[in-house]
Amino acid sequence: MDINDFKSEIIIESPGRINLIGEHIDYNGGHVLPAAIDKKITLKFRKNNSKLCQIYSKNFKSSFTIDLHKLERSAVEWQNFVLGVLYHINNIRPESIDGFNCIIESNLPLGSGISSSAALECGIAKGVNELFKIGLTDIQIIKLSRDAEHTFVGTKCGIMDQFAVVKGQKDHLLLLNCETLNYELIKADFNPYIIVLLNTNVSHNLASSEYNVRRDECQTALEAIQKKYPKYRHLTEVPVSVVKEFKGVLPQKIYNRALYVSQENKRTLKAVKKLKKNNLVEFGELIYKSHEGLQNLYEVSCNEMDFLVKQTKKMDYVLGSRMMGGGFGGCTINLVHRDKVNEFIEYISASYEEKFNIQLTSILTTIGDGTKKVS
Numbered sequence: 001m002d003i004n005d006f007k008s009e010i011i012i013e014s015p016g017r018i019n020l021i022g023e024h025i026d027y028n029g030g031h032v033l034p035a036a037i038d039k040k041i042t043l044k045f046r047k048n049n050s051k052l053c054q055i056y057s058k059n060f061k062s063s064f065t066i067d068l069h070k071l072e073r074s075a076v077e078w079q080n081f082v083l084g085v086l087y088h089i090n091n092i093r094p095e096s097i098d099g100f101n102c103i104i105e106s107n108l109p110l111g112s113g114i115s116s117s118a119a120l121e122c123g124i125a126k127g128v129n130e131l132f133k134i135g136l137t138d139i140q141i142i143k144l145s146r147d148a149e150h151t152f153v154g155t156k157c158g159i160m161d162q163f164a165v166v167k168g169q170k171d172h173l174l175l176l177n178c179e180t181l182n183y184e185l186i187k188a189d190f191n192p193y194i195i196v197l198l199n200t201n202v203s204h205n206l207a208s209s210e211y212n213v214r215r216d217e218c219q220t221a222l223e224a225i226q227k228k229y230p231k232y233r234h235l236t237e238v239p240v241s242v243v244k245e246f247k248g249v250l251p252q253k254i255y256n257r258a259l260y261v262s263q264e265n266k267r268t269l270k271a272v273k274k275l276k277k278n279n280l281v282e283f284g285e286l287i288y289k290s291h292e293g294l295q296n297l298y299e300v301s302c303n304e305m306d307f308l309v310k311q312t313k314k315m316d317y318v319l320g321s322r323m324m325g326g327g328f329g330g331c332t333i334n335l336v337h338r339d340k341v342n343e344f345i346e347y348i349s350a351s352y353e354e355k356f357n358i359q360l361t362s363i364l365t366t367i368g369d370g371t372k373k374v375s
């Protein structure tokens with residue numbers, strides 16, 4: 001494949017995502033508030049009239065070849081996002097994919113909790129769908145991309161990332177009900193505050209294993225609660241008062257997970273009400289509360305993220321701050337007064353470097369459209 005003179009038939013742009021509130025809620029059947037962002041992966045496709053696919057990553061400066069008759073897991077992690085998607089498309093529509101060449105270029109930092117993985121999966125799925133006119137719906141693309149992550153990558157993720165990446169709309173948040181997949185578009189107007197992501201540039205290797213452990217712990221809590229209250233189908237449906245009946249009954253850790261999930265789902269719905277009333281101060285307070293829960297009850301934060309969130313508490317120009325995404329590293333999301341952004345980044349970068357001897361990356365984002373064909 002000629003990388004410098006590649007004549008693409010189709011170009012897809014596939015964004016990362018942020019999540020304002022509702023963390024670790026998607027796989028518990030509740031409400032989340034994500035959005036697609038302006039940072040994205042660009043994927044160029046061209047058919048090659050064979051049964052082989054050649055995929056080249058400009059960022060990794062490496063390529064690999066896929067035999068469509070042998071869609072198996074690879075030892076190289078990023079390749080699995082591509083392989084998994086092709087495998088699942090092939091499951092739904094056998095023989096619908098033929099050979100193609102694809103060049104991938106990304107301005108999404110990896111492992112930073114803004115879902116470069118979902119961006120890649122959904123970008124591949126949408127591109128292949130267009131290239132071979134397979135006719136998959138957005139919901140099929142969202143679900144099969146999630147399934148790719150389960151079977152090929154091994155993270156039992158929920159549906160939020162893929163949903164936000166595909167369905168995102170410029171300047172809007174998605175209030176997504178993860179059980180029904182119904183969603184409401186909420187105008188994202190934080191003026192005069194803007195969204196600043198602070199990338200800790202750490203990615204603790206607990207991320208994937210502990211993620212799956214949290215899922216199991218939630219399932220354990222739900223099954224115990226269902227013995228007394230069979231009517232609850234998801235942990236997010238269980239009211240906080242009912243969870244509290246299980247204090248001392250459930251092991252402390254399991255109890256804490258359930259309490260967090262029930263509180264966070266409620267918090268998300270409350271946050272949307274505040275946002276609709278333009279009550280940004282209380283919206284920000286709920287973001288801080290979400291972090292407290294993730295840190296102390298759900299235990300998916302880390303020292304680096306806790307430090308960053310704590311630093312912002314003394315700044316009256318920051319509305320809210322919390323860890324974002326799966327946890328154990330990656331980014332915090334912050335709502336910062338636009339006139340103070342430079343001061344904010346300068347101060348917090350210096351104190352972070354002094355404390356951890358690591359350089360922070362700040363990412364100013366706006367809310368953009370979901371995965372789309374641009375040519």
Ligand code: GLA
Binds near residue numbers: 022159326327
């Ligand atoms: C990861 C997963 C999502 C979601 C978040 C936590 O990003 O991929 O499904 O569970 O963590 O909210």
